[in-house]
Amino acid sequence: MTAGIRAATDELQDVLRKFGKNRTDLLPILVEINRYFGHIDSNSIIEVSRYTGVPIGEIHGVITFYSFLGQKKRGRFVIRLCRTISCDMAGKDQIVRVLEKELGICFGETTDDGMFSLEYTNCIGMCNNPPAMLINDKAYGGLTPERVVEILDSFKLSEYQDMFGYGGVE
Amino acid sequence: MKNEKKKILFGEFVTGAALTRALEMGPEAVVTEVKASNLRGRGGAGFPTGLKWELTAKQESDEKFVICNADEGEPGTFKDRLLLMEQPEKVLEGMAIAGVAIGAKQGFIYLRGEYVYLKKELEEAISSMEDRGFLGSRINGGDFSFSVEIRLGAGAYVCGEEFALISSMNGYRGEPRNKPPYPSEAGYRDKPTVVNNVETLCYIPYIVTKGAQWFKEHGTRASTGTKLFSVSGDVKHPGVYELELGITVNQLLAEVGGEGAKSVQVGGASGLNVAEKDFDQPICFEGLPPGGSIIVFGHQRDMLHVLKNFMEFFVEESCGQCTPCREGNYRLLEGVRMLEKGECSVRYLKELEALCDVMKDSSKCGLGQTSPNAFLSIVENFKTEILYR
Numbered sequence: 314m315t316a317g318i319r320a321a322t323d324e325l326q327d328v329l330r331k332f333g334k335n336r337t338d339l340l341p342i343l344v345e346i347n348r349y350f351g352h353i354d355s356n357s358i359i360e361v362s363r364y365t366g367v368p369i370g371e372i373h374g375v376i377t378f379y380s381f382l383g384q385k386k387r388g389r390f391v392i393r394l395c396r397t398i399s400c401d402m403a404g405k406d407q408i409v410r411v412l413e414k415e416l417g418i419c420f421g422e423t424t425d426d427g428m429f430s431l432e433y434t435n436c437i438g439m440c441n442n443p444p445a446m447l448i449n450d451k452a453y454g455g456l457t458p459e460r461v462v463e464i465l466d467s468f469k470l471s472e473y474q475d476m477f478g479y480g481g482v483e
Numbered sequence: 484m485k486n487e488k489k490k491i492l493f494g495e496f497v498t499g500a501a502l503t504r505a506l507e508m509g510p511e512a513v514v515t516e517v518k519a520s521n522l523r524g525r526g527g528a529g530f531p532t533g534l535k536w537e538l539t540a541k542q543e544s545d546e547k548f549v550i551c552n553a554d555e556g557e558p559g560t561f562k563d564r565l566l567l568m569e570q571p572e573k574v575l576e577g578m579a580i581a582g583v584a585i586g587a588k589q590g591f592i593y594l595r596g597e598y599v600y601l602k603k604e605l606e607e608a609i610s611s612m613e614d615r616g617f618l619g620s621r622i623n624g625g626d627f628s629f630s631v632e633i634r635l636g637a638g639a640y641v642c643g644e645e646f647a648l649i650s651s652m653n654g655y656r657g658e659p660r661n662k663p664p665y666p667s668e669a670g671y672r673d674k675p676t677v678v679n680n681v682e683t684l685c686y687i688p689y690i691v692t693k694g695a696q697w698f699k700e701h702g703t704r705a706s707t708g709t710k711l712f713s714v715s716g717d718v719k720h721p722g723v724y725e726l727e728l729g730i731t732v733n734q735l736l737a738e739v740g741g742e743g744a745k746s747v748q749v750g751g752a753s754g755l756n757v758a759e760k761d762f763d764q765p766i767c768f769e770g771l772p773p774g775g776s777i778i779v780f781g782h783q784r785d786m787l788h789v790l791k792n793f794m795e796f797f798v799e800e801s802c803g804q805c806t807p808c809r810e811g812n813y814r815l816l817e818g819v820r821m822l823e824k825g826e827c828s829v830r831y832l833k834e835l836e837a838l839c840d841v842m843k844d845s846s847k848c849g850l851g852q853t854s855p856n857a858f859l860s861i862v863e864n865f866k867t868e869i870l871y872r
Contacts, residue, residue, distance in 0.1 A: 440715035
């Protein structure tokens with residue numbers, strides 16, 4: 314357990330070392346930690362505070378301001394479905410049902426295996442090809458129920474295998 | 484680009500030519516030319532770009548900064564995504580010319596978190612331009628140096644507001660603040676800073692090489708040039724269109740295959756809802772807001788549902804710092820929910836309309852000042868449709 318924490322801390326230090334220690338480095342640091350670890354835990358906040366000299370409370374204030382930064386552990390793949398008007402009119406509600414049924418969770422939740430989180434987001438600039446969603450860093454437009462299932466399957470098949478060396482699917 | 488007529492932005496472009504020309508002209512002549520073109524900011528607020536540059540150029544400081552505002556968050560806009568994907572060098576060259584004009588050595592692209600997938604290609608474009616001597620130190624072998632870095636946002640609509648963006652880059656919550664001082668006096672790291680929209684910067688190389696007079700041949704007298712329109716909703720051909728400012732809604736609809744629309748949201752959620760009777764109005768700074776977002780609603784659409792979607796957006800994206808915006812948007816959404824149930828009286832609706840005026844007058848930034856627009860215009864256009872249902 315202790316070794317695990319130390320390993321995580323070492324990784325965190327590696328991330329921090331890539332940045333300067335000015336106040337202007339704070340957001341890039343937080344974005345990178347969030348990307349690398351999937352969230353920013355209290356240990357990370359303390360370390361960032363030590364590194365930059367910004368008070369813990371202020372770091373907390375910055376994290377809570379941005380919807381993409383979070384202190385709660387999210388899934389390995391965060392699915393953010395656009396709910397703004399152009400996507401809404403193009404059948405967003407059906408995509409909501411597909412995602413919830415296929416993953417067995419509601420919006421705002423993470424699957425038990427920690428792979429997928431479901432969230433809503435506001436306009437992601439894919440209005441010419443709605444409905445659309447982001448999965449981590451990638452945007453997917455023109456969603457249909459079939460396409461959503463295909464996309465989810467591709468993650469389940471390839472990424473599960475890549476990450477854990479699974480020989481197949483359950 | 485959907486339209487055949489390639490007007491300005493998607494016309495011929497040779498990387499570096501405009502920057503070389505700008506360096507020959509010198510800072511003052513560049514500012515004069517941009518001022519003479521009457522180019523106004525393409526992000527939505529429409530502040531004259533040349534004036535912004537002049538104010539920043541006048542400041543004495545050891546450091547100045549150019550920031551490209553790529554925090555494109557207005558519902559219905561995606562033109563900047565297209566420019567950054569297809570023409571990153573044009574954006575970067577526009578930034579470098581801004582650097583020449585105001586005397587800055589460092590530029591930043593503030594890229595919204597939702598567009599993180601563009602980061603790699605932008606970085607490649609930066610290093611490619613550095614390799615060819617168009618960015619980096621001693622550009623064209625002269626004394627001018629200019630480098631560009633990318634900063635990522637993290638999902639906050641309000642950060643598209645000039646000062647919220649700067650607060651965010653400075654490492655604080657992305658909250659707007661009262662002005663003055665303007666960014667031209669105290670921006671990034673409290674140094675004089677110019678913040679320009681992606682599209683605005685893309686016009687700069689053309690103005691520098693072809694001249695202000697040429698630019699003014701496009702558009703109307705008060706709104707010179709063309710504009711990129713992001714078209715979505717109930718149209719046959721959604722996409723990005725470059726059209727002359729001053730185009731009427733009808734003309735635009737004909738261009739994009741949106742004839743027979745019930746209404747059009749011009750300028751995004753913070754813009755205006757325009758009903759059929761006003762389709763002959765021009766889109767320009769002296770007419771309907773030219774933010775660039777065009778969302779078309781067909782006759783099957785329930786306008787109260789549309790309004791609810793917009794109000795939910797604003798409630799979520801208000802930074803919560805000032806009361807008129809935080810509470811006002813919440814009350815407007817509550818009003819929409821009452822309308823949905825048929826529980827909103829005409830008298831209460833009038834009170835909400837008065838609240839809209841208060842929000843416009845007293846909110847700190849553009850978000851709270853413009854968020855009542857959707858409410859007011861949709862209620863005005865579709866009163867019989869939404870009352871007592």
